[in-house]
Amino acid sequence: MSASYWFQTGRRAFLLIMLVFFLAPFLWLATTAYKPSSAIFSIPPTFAFSPTLDQFRTIFRLFDVWSLLRSSVLIATGSVILSLALGVPAGYALARSKSRYAMGIAYFLMAIRMIPSVAALIPFYLMMRDIGLLGSWMSVVLINSMLNSAFVTWLMFSYFRGLPPELEEAALTDGCTQFGAFFKVALPAVMAGIVACVLFCLMFSWNDFLYPMFLTRLDSKPLSVALLSAYGTKDITWGTLGALAHFSTIPIVVVILFLNRYFVQGLTKGIH
Amino acid sequence: MSAIADHLPSGLIEPKGMAFATKRKVFLVAMAVPVVAYVLVVGIWPLTQGIWYSLYDYNLIRPQRTKFAGIDNYIEIITDPVSRQALINTAIFTFGAVFFELLIGFALALALWRDDRFNRLALALILIPVTITPLVVGLIFKGLLAADYGMIGYFLAQWGLTDPRGLLADQHAALATLIFIDVWEWTPLVALILLAGLKALPSDILEAASVDGATGLQKLRIIVIPLMLPAVLLALILRTVDAFRVFDTVYVATGGGPGNATNTLMLHAVKQGLEFFNIGRASAIANLTLLIIALIAAGFALMIRHADRKANGK
Structure with a gap:
């Protein structure tokens, strides 16, 4: 056997070990949902169990799952729409602008991503209290979109910059309006970037928990906040968490797994 | 107009x-x-x-009694042992997490370099930790490491390898355990950034080196690592900034405990501001964190510019 054969085998073996390491905890979470509580709390812990849907019954008894899901969906769609509506045109404008300020504004918006959530949370909390939006899911959309729209602008800026302007110029010469050139000519050419933006905004606002924890009330809290109370007392803990994760965590993981190509492309573009 | x-x-x-x-x-x-x-x-x-x-001694519990405090809130971060420990914990956490993420991430990127079907699938699956709700990541490991019923924690405690109350309840091991959790969560992202850097390497130089008889290790040391410097710095800046403002995973895994062993700056700010309503103090901690992050980012950005110029031939 040649040295390169052993090298390739070693490489595969290393990757397999890494895959087990990175996937096992997630699979553990997903499977606890189908374990009876007796299997979760057996001493010593056991890997064998007979599957049951008890945990799902428990979460529907303990939580208003549909209301939680509704808040999560409202927050996520609100953030995605607002962030893209603000960020995509701005990304285009900055990419096409010949002004010397354009690059500076783009960098400024990228830097927004680095603000620690808490630094914005406390003054924002007081601001929402003053204008009476505290406790509403809309306050979460407002602050999420601030961070997201800045990131969307930056990401779309990179996508539009990679798009040669000749097509739009031709359309403009043919009498197309400026907005038409952006909307009908440039936008369809960067759909991959739009998908990536939607994925990032979706992931961020669906997974976010600090803002909704302090900004929403009982009737407007999303799944991420409910997860925390899912492990409150001992008799409900991990199985309940696993079952709730089927609504909160697993959908996002599956969506991104399926649209992996866009996610990876967006990540590598957005951070350069 | x-x-x-x-x-x-x-x-x-x-x-x-x-x-x-x-x-x-x-x-x-x-x-x-x-x-x-x-x-x-x-x-x-x-x-x-x-x-x-x-700049104010501002507490929501007594809104009438706000008085100007100058930089007292900032001075207290240094003089107060709890705040000081939060600062030190955050620094240790950031350094440890970023170090191991870069090390393992680079090995992973090298293993994933060749573009074949197995690697494409492996990359997609390996990114799963990045997409999981950070809050849930904390809960997963809290569950796995619990000494009473946890799949891993139970055996570690039974075999006497860890504190009988589990790793996360151990004064000396809790911060290291949180670093481990962060490494699990974010190493795939670092690997992805470095992989993008590897794929952007000019293949003609690598081929020329192979023709000249360079070994894999020589190529790595002389060509790959120097040309990869911008990508490495990029991964560093991203992870350092994010690790420094860590909140979700720590909040659910330990809540800053045991004692204050895993209290970080963000956790400390949230506790001060939204549990004790000490807005002045919390704002000072948050602003200090923001300032440190800005300085780190600016430092790295300068290094990236320098490295880019070097990589592009002066």
Whole structure:
């Protein structure tokens, strides 16, 4: 056997070990949902169990799952729409602008991503209290979109910059309006970037928990906040968490797994 | 502006080309203004309010008694042992997490370098930890490591390898365990960034080196690592900034405990501000964190510019 054969085998073996390491905890979470509580709390812990849907019954008894899901969906769609509506045109404008300020504004918006959530949370909390939006899911959309729209602008800026302007110029010469050139000519050419933006905004606002924890009330809290109370007392803990994760965590993981190509492309573009 | 230009016969005041250039400018500015205005109102304005709050002895429990405190809130971060420990914990956490993420991430990127079907699938699956709710990541490991029923924690405790109350309840092991959790969560992202860097390497140089008889290790040391420096710095900046403001995973895994062994700056700020309503103090901690992050980012950004210039031949 040649040295390169052993090298390739070693490489595969290393990757397999890494895959087990990175996937096992997630699979553990997903499977606890189908374990009876007796299997979760057996001493010593056991890997064998007979599957049951008890945990799902428990979460529907303990939580208003549909209301939680509704808040999560409202927050996520609100953030995605607002962030893209603000960020995509701005990304285009900055990419096409010949002004010397354009690059500076783009960098400024990228830097927004680095603000620690808490630094914005406390003054924002007081601001929402003053204008009476505290406790509403809309306050979460407002602050999420601030961070997201800045990131969307930056990401779309990179996508539009990679798009040669000749097509739009031709359309403009043919009498197309400026907005038409952006909307009908440039936008369809960067759909991959739009998908990536939607994925990032979706992931961020669906997974976010600090803002909704302090900004929403009982009737407007999303799944991420409910997860925390899912492990409150001992008799409900991990199985309940696993079952709730089927609504909160697993959908996002599956969506991104399926649209992996866009996610990876967006990540590598957005951070350069 | 454009409205007036529309009503004037073209060519009367300025040539048609100029009129279009002006219209174009107005259009582009109009497209970019909303996001900038939004970020200023919803982001920057509250942040400046935060600077203001941090200069006051401001507590929501007694809103009538706010008095100017100057930089007292900032001085207290250094003099108060709890705040000081939060600062030290955050620094240790950031350094440890980023170090191991870079090390394992680089090994992973090298293993994933060759573009075949197995690697494409492996990359997709390995990114799963990045997409899981950070809060849930904390809960997963809290569950796995629990000494009473946890799949891993139970055996570790039974075999006497860890504190009988589990790793996360051990004064000396809790912070290291949180670093481990962060490494699990974010190493795949680092691997992805470095992989993008590897794939952007000029293949002709690597081929030329192979023709000249360079071994894999020589190629790595002489070509790959120096040319990869910008990508490495990029991964560093991203992870350092994110690790420094860690909140979710720590909040659920340990809540800063046992004692204050895993209290981080963000956790400390949230506790001060939204549990004790000590807004002045919390704002000071948040602002200090923001300042440190800005300095780290600026430092790395300068290094990236320097490395880029070097990689592109001066």
